[in-house]
Amino acid sequence: MIEIAYYIAGKAKQILGGTLSVNQYKDYVLALLFLKSASEYYKSNDSFQSDENKPFLRLLVSERSSFDYLYKELGSLELGKLINVALYELEQANSRVIEGYEINRAINFESNILGDTDERLSKLRELLHFFQKLTLTDDAGKLIDIGALYNLLLYIFAEEAGKKINNVLTPKEVIGLVAELIGDNKDNNSLCDPVSGSGTLLVEVGKRVGIRGANIFGQEANWNQYALTKMNLMLNGFKDSTFFWGDSLSNPKLTDDGGLKRFDIVASIPPFADKWATEEAEFDRYGRFQYGIPPRSQATWAYISHILASLKPNGRAVVVVPAGVLFRTSESKIRHQIIEHNLLETVIELPQNLFYGAAISTAILVFRKDRKTTQTLFMDARKGYISNKGIYKLSDTMVEQLLNTYKGFLSGEQVWQENSCPAYIATQEEVRNNKYDWQTVKYVEEKIERVEVDVEATLQRIEKLEKRLEFVNEQLEYCTQQLIRLTNRK
Template sequence: MSALNQKLFSAADNLRSKMDASEYKNYLLGLIFYKYLSDKLLEKVVVSADASLEEYDTQKKQTELYIELMSDDEIKDDLIETLVDTLGYDIAPEYLFNVLADHAQQNIFQLNDLNKAFVELASKYEQFNGLFDDVDLTSKKLGSDDQQRNITITEVLKKLAYVDLVGYGGDVIGDAYEFLISQFASEAGKKAGEFYTPHQVSDMMAQIVALGQENKKLFSIFDPTMGSGSLMLNVRNYLNYPDSVKYHGQELNTTTFNLAKMNLILHGVDNEDMRLRNGDTLNKDWPTDEPYTFDSVLMNPPYSAKWSADDTFLDDSRFNRYGKLAPKTKADFAFLLHGFYHLKDSGTMAIVLPHGILFRGAAEGVIRKKLLEDGSIDAVIGLPGNMFFGTSIPTTVVILKKNRETRDVLFIDASKDFIKGKNQNKLSTEHIDRIVETYKKRETVEKYAYVASFDEIKENDFNLNIPRYVDTFEEEEEIDLATIGSELKMAREKKAELEASLFEMIFSLQYDEENEKWIQGALEVFKNEK
C-alpha cells in the first residue's frame, strides 16, 4: 500500500463507522484537493519572494514567510496579484490547510474556520464554485452535534496533515479515487466503477487516440461521460505539446463532475483550457457551438443504461443517419454515436462497452451494419474480465475513425493477457504495449489478432463477436489410452496389496471383548469387498 493510500485508509477509519464508503470518499477527496491548493500556494509564495525552497523547506517556515509578506502593505497587494495570475486563486494565511491541521494537532481546531475557508475560495473564484458542496460539515453523520462533528474532522485533518501532495509523482486524485472506490466496492458492495476507468485501460486508450496526432500544436479532447476526468488527462502523456491541450467534458453526476474539475485543476489545467458541463449527455446535444468536433474522443459510459429513445431523436443529427435508435434498455450505441458525431474527420475515438454491442440484433444490428458499411469501425479490442470496479463482465474497446480508405476491421483478443488480482485483474505494461503495437502494425497474429475484410464481416451478417475472427482454441494433448490403461492396472494392483496388508494387520490385532464387535465388523467389510 502506498504512503498516500495508507494515510487515506487511516483517515477513513474516523469516518468508516459513521457513513457509507461512497459518502466518506467525498470528504477525503475534497480535503485532499484543498490541501493541494494550500500546499501549492505556499511553494509559489517562496518562489515569488525570490527565496529558496531549500531554505524554506518546511510548511511552517513557508507559512511564517507568507504571514510576514502579507503584513507588509506595500508587498501584500502585489503578492496576491501574482498568486492569482499564476495559480488562479489566493488563500488567506489563517485558512491554509496546514494552519488548520496544526490547530487540529493542538485540539483547538474550529469546524467553522474550515467552512469559512471553503466558502471564501468558492465565492471568490468561479472555478471553485460548488466543488466543496459534498464536504458537508453540518452533516449529522459526522456527529450528533457541533462538538462531535468538530472532533471527527479534527482527527481526519491530523491524518492528512503529513501527506506530500505537491511532491506526489502521479495522478493524485485519480490514484486516491481508485483506492477509495476499491474500498467502496468491497465495503459497500455497490456499483463503484461507473465513474472511473482503471489507469491501465485508460493508458492503452490514450496511446491509441494519440497515434498519428502527436505533433499537433493545438489538440482537443472530448469525453462526454468524463467521470473523474482521468481518461482525458492521460492523453497528454503521449503528445509532444501537452501544455496546449483543450479539455471538453460532460458528466451527469454532480459529485463526479466536481471531482473531474478538481482533477484537471490539480494537473495544472488553466480555467480557460477546460470546458466542462454538468448535464445529461444523451438528452440534449452538447457542445453545439464551436468547437463541437475534437481530435480525440474517449468514453467509458455506464453499460447498458436506460434512456428515453424518444422518436424525436430520429431527427437528431447525432443519430439520424443510422436508421434506428439504440433500445430504451441499452443506451450503448446512443453513447457511441454521440461521441462519434463529435469526432473530427482526422481524429480517433476509443470507447469501452460490453461485448453485447458486437453481436446483438434488432436496432443495434441495424446501427452496427451502417457503421461497418461506412467503414467507421477501425478496431475491436477484447479485454479480460473483472477489470473494472463493481462489474466482473469482460469489456471491449471499440476504435472508430471517419473517412477511412478501407472497411476492414482489426480484431484483438487480449482477454487472456492479465495479472490476476485479489479484487480486480490488471494489465501489465507489456500487455498494454502488445495491444498498442498490434494495433499499429495491423497484422494478423495467430490466436491474438485478425484483420477481417468487409466481405468477411458481411458474410458473418455483420456480427463482430471476437471469437468468430480470432481463434484462441488450444488443442488438448492426445490421450494415450494404452498408458492410462497400464497405470490404472498398476493402481488396482497396488490397492489390492494395501488392502491385503491392512486385513492382515487387523486380523493379527489383540483385542478385548469390548472391541470384539468393532474388529469383527471391519473384517466382515474386507471380506465383502473381496
C-alpha cells in the same frame, strides 16, 4: 508517493469508515487534500505564479481559506461551516482559473451523513489534525505531484470498496491501453470525454498523449463526479480545460454555432447500465442518430452515436463498452450502418471483471472517420489477465501484444503472427456474413500452444508402459484363477 496515498486512505477509513461508505467519505478526503495542497503550494512561494511546468497551479489563498486558519479554529462549534466557507472563498479568489468548480456545493461538511453535531465535529477535528501533520514533500523537501497522488487515491478507494463503487474508476491498465491506441499528439489535437466520471481517463490520456489543458473538453451529468473531475483536472495542471455539468444526451453543452463541437479525439467510458429517453432522438437537432435509434434499455449506443457525431472529419474515438454492444439483436441495425459507413477500425474483447463495480465482460471499440481501408481488426484479449485476491487485471504481456497487433494493422504489416494476441482482419463481406455480429469469436481462431515432442523417447515410453500393462494383466489373471480355486474348494 504510493506510501503516502495508502497512508491517507487508511486514515480516512479509520476516521470515517465506521459510518460512511468509501463512495461517501472519499469526497471529503479529496476535498481536504485539495485545500491542504493549495495552502502548501501557496506557502512555497508568496507570489501568485502561473507555471506551465508545475503539475499544480499556485492559487491565491486568503486567510480564511488557508488550511492553517482552519486548524487554528479546530475548537470551533461551526467547523463544518468554516470548511465550506474556505472552499467557497478559495474558488472565488481564483475565479479566473477555477470558475464554476463549486466544490462546496457538491461536498457539504455540515451534512448529517457525518453524524450528529458532536460526532461530526469529532470526525472533522480528527481529519484536520491528520492533514495538518501530513507532509506533502519528498525527501529533498520538494512538493510532491499532487495530481498523481489524487489519482492514486482514486484507485485505492476503488479497491478498498471491494468493487462496490459502481463504474467509478477505470483500471489503469485499460486507461494506458486506451491512450496508446489513440497514439501521439502530432497536430495539437483536441481531446474530449462527454461522460467523464471522475476524470481519470481524461487526465491520464491527456498526460500520456501530451495534450495541453486548453485542448481538453468534457461533460459529466453527476454533480459530485463533476466536482471531482474539476479538482482532478486542476490538480494535474489542466487549468485551461473546458468542462461542463450536464447530461450529454439530453443537454449537450459542448456546442458550436448551434451544432455539436467537433474534436480530433474522443476517449470515453459511457455508463454501463444506463437507460435513456428514446423520444429525445426524434427531436434531436444535432443529427446524432443517423445510424439508428438505440433501445430505451441500452444507452451505450446512444453515447456512441453522440461520440461519432462529435468527431471531426478526420477524427478518431476509443470507447470502452459492455460486450453486449457487440452482438445484441436489438442493436444489429446500428452495427450494420456503422460497418457500411466504414467507421469501425478495431474491436478488442477484454477479460471479464476488470472494472470495479461492474462484473461484466467489456470491449474496446476504435472508430475512425477517414479510414483508408474497409477492413476491421478483431482482437481477442479475454484470456490475457492476471488475478490477485479476486481482482482481475489486464496483463502487461497482453497489452504489449495488443499494441503490436494494432500498430501492425495500421502499418499494413501482419506482425501478430509472431508476437501478438489472437487476431483477425475481417473484410466488410465477412462481417456481413456474420450478420454484423462483432464478437471476436466469430472471426478469431483460438491459438493452440504447440509443444515440441521427442517422438523416439515417447515411443520408448509407450513400449515400457505396454510391457508393464502386460505384466499387470498376467498378475490379475493369476489372482483370478486362485480366487476361483478357493471358491470351488468351499
